[in-house]
Amino acid sequence: MSSSRAPQRVAIAGLGAIGAAIARELDRGQGGLTLTAVASGSPEKHREFLASFRSPPSVVPLDQLHAHADLVIEAAPARLLRAIVEPFVSGGKTAIVLSAAALLQHEDLIDLAKANGGQIVVPTGALIGLDAVTAAAVGTIHSVRMITRKPVDGLRGAPFIVDNGIDIDGLKEPLKLFEGTAREAGKGFPANLNVAVALSLAGIGPDRTMVEIWADPSVTRNTHRIEVDADSARFSMTIENIPSDNPRTGLITPLSVIALLRKRGAALRVGS
Numbered sequence: 079m080s081s082s083r084a085p086q087r088v089a090i091a092g093l094g095a096i097g098a099a100i101a102r103e104l105d106r107g108q109g110g111l112t113l114t115a116v117a118s119g120s121p122e123k124h125r126e127f128l129a130s131f132r133s134p135p136s137v138v139p140l141d142q143l144h145a146h147a148d149l150v151i152e153a154a155p156a157r158l159l160r161a162i163v164e165p166f167v168s169g170g171k172t173a174i175v176l177s178a179a180a181l182l183q184h185e186d187l188i189d190l191a192k193a194n195g196g197q198i199v200v201p202t203g204a205l206i207g208l209d210a211v212t213a214a215a216v217g218t219i220h221s222v223r224m225i226t227r228k229p230v231d232g233l234r235g236a237p238f239i240v241d242n243g244i245d246i247d248g249l250k251e252p253l254k255l256f257e258g259t260a261r262e263a264g265k266g267f268p269a270n271l272n273v274a275v276a277l278s279l280a281g282i283g284p285d286r287t288m289v290e291i292w293a294d295p296s297v298t299r300n301t302h303r304i305e306v307d308a309d310s311a312r313f314s315m316t317i318e319n320i321p322s323d324n325p326r327t328g329l330i331t332p333l334s335v336i337a338l339l340r341k342r343g344a345a346l347r348v349g350s
C-alpha cells in the first residue's frame with residue numbers, strides 16, 4: 079500500500095473523538111505507517127487505551143512530537159494549532175490539520191511550509207465533495223454556498239451564540255443562527271464549522287464562500303449541503319453525519335483521515 083515516498087512515522091496530537099479513532103486504526107496496521115508518538119491533554123485517561131495497543135506509541139508533550147515522526151495529525155483544540163504544526167512544517171514535514179478554521183488565523187504557517195518544503199494537508203474531514211470543488215477550481219467557480227443544520231448539542235457554546243446571547247436550548251423550530259462568509263463562520267463557530275473553512279480553501283476562498291448555519295431540533299445528524307456553480311459544472315451534495323462521542327464532530331471525520339493516509343503512496347489512487 080505504501081511506497082518509499084510515503085512518510086512512515088506518524089504522530090497524533092489530541093486523543094479525542096478524532097485522534098483516538100485514528101490511533102486505533104493505525105495500530106491495526108495501515109500500509110506500513112507506524113504510530114510512533116501521541117500527545118494527550120490527559121495522559122492518565124489514555125493510559126489504559128494505549129496499553130491495549132499492539133504497539134503502544136510514546137506519549138510526549140506537543141512540542142516534542144516532531145522528534146518522533148515525519149507526519150503529524152492535528153486533532154486537538156484549535157488554540158494549539160501553531161504549537162503542533164509549526165515544528166513539523168518548518169522541518170520540511172507534513173501536518174494534517176483538522177482544526178481548519180484556525181488556519182485562517184495562522185496563514186503564515188502556509189508560507190512557512192512553502193519556504194521549508196513542508197506541507198499542510200486539510201482532509202475532506204466531515205464534509206463531502208472537495209474533490210469536485212478542487213477540480214472545478216481549476217476552471218472558474220462562480221459561487222459556493224454551504225447550508226449547515228446541526229442539532230443543538232452540535233452548536234452549544236459556540237462564540238457566536240454566546241456573544242450574541244442566543245438561547246438555543248428551548249428551540250421547537252429550526253433557527254437560522256448565521257449567514258455570512260466562511261471566514262466569519264470560522265470565527266463564530268471555530269469548533270463547529272471547520273468544514274466551511276475547508277470548503278473555502280478548496281474553492282474560492284473564505285471571503286467568497288457563503289455559509290448558513292441553522293440550529294435544528296428536528297435533525298439528529300450534523301447535516302451539510304454544498305451548492306457549487308462553476309463554468310465546468312453545477313453540483314449540490316449533502317452529507318448527514320452521525321455525531322461521535324463529541325456531538326460537534328461527525329463519525330466520518332477520522333475515517334476521512336485514514337482514507338487520506340491510505341492514498342499516500344498507494345499503487346492505485348482513486349479520486350483527485
Ligand SMILES: NC(=O)C1=CN([C@@H]2O[C@H](COP(=O)(O)OP(=O)(O)OC[C@H]3O[C@@H](n4cnc5c(N)ncnc54)[C@H](O)[C@@H]3O)[C@@H](O)[C@H]2O)C=CC1
Binds near residue numbers: 091119152326
Ligand atoms: N475538519 C473537520 O472536518 C473537522 C474538524 N474538527 C476539529 O478537529 C479538532 C479535534 O476534534 P475532536 O477530536 O472532535 O475534539 P475533542 O475535543 O474530542 O478532542 C480534542 C482532544 O485534544 C486534547 N488536548 C487538549 N489539550 C491538549 C494538549 N495540550 N496536548 C494534547 N492534546 C490535548 C483533549 O484532551 C481532547 O482529548 C477540533 O479542533 C475540531 O473542531 C472536528 C470535526 C470535523
Ligand SMILES: O=C([O-])CC(=O)C(=O)O
Binds near residue numbers: 331
Ligand atoms: O466542521 C466541523 O468542525 C464538524 C462538523 O461540522 C461535523 O462533524 O459535521
